[in-house]
Amino acid sequence: MSELWWAIAALAAGGYALKASGYFIPEWVLERPRVTRVALLTPVALLSALTAVQIFGEGQGLTIDARAAGLVFAVGALLLRAPFLVVVVGAAVVAALLRLLAP
Numbered sequence: 001m002s003e004l005w006w007a008i009a010a011l012a013a014g015g016y017a018l019k020a021s022g023y024f025i026p027e028w029v030l031e032r033p034r035v036t037r038v039a040l041l042t043p044v045a046l047l048s049a050l051t052a053v054q055i056f057g058e059g060q061g062l063t064i065d066a067r068a069a070g071l072v073f074a075v076g077a078l079l080l081r082a083p084f085l086v087v088v089v090g091a092a093v094v095a096a097l098l099r100l101l102a103p
Contacts, residue, residue: 051071054067055067055068065099066094066096066099066102069094069095070092070095070098071091073090073091074087074088074090074091077090077091
């Protein structure tokens with residue numbers, strides 16, 4: 001077994017152990033308001049970071065291209081309470097048009 005597979009197995013075991021350790025945390029710890037707030041906001045922070053990296057990241061640097069315009073459209077559409085499908089399709093169309101017009 002190569003070193004890569006040992007690393008993958010170790011990470012899988014570590015992830016499983018971390019997930020399983022949640023069953024051993026006392027209930028009174030999980031009911032604290034701060035823990036609840038962190039648990040609710042963590043997915044939002046992770047998805048926001050992933051979005052920022054995917055939109056503005058280019059290798060080791062930063063770039064602003066058609067994806068940023070799609071994001072601006074999506075934010076505006078969400079602020080106007082547009083349906084989710086309109087937000088996604090509209091952002092894709094804006095990015096595609098900008099890529100077509102400005103290669």
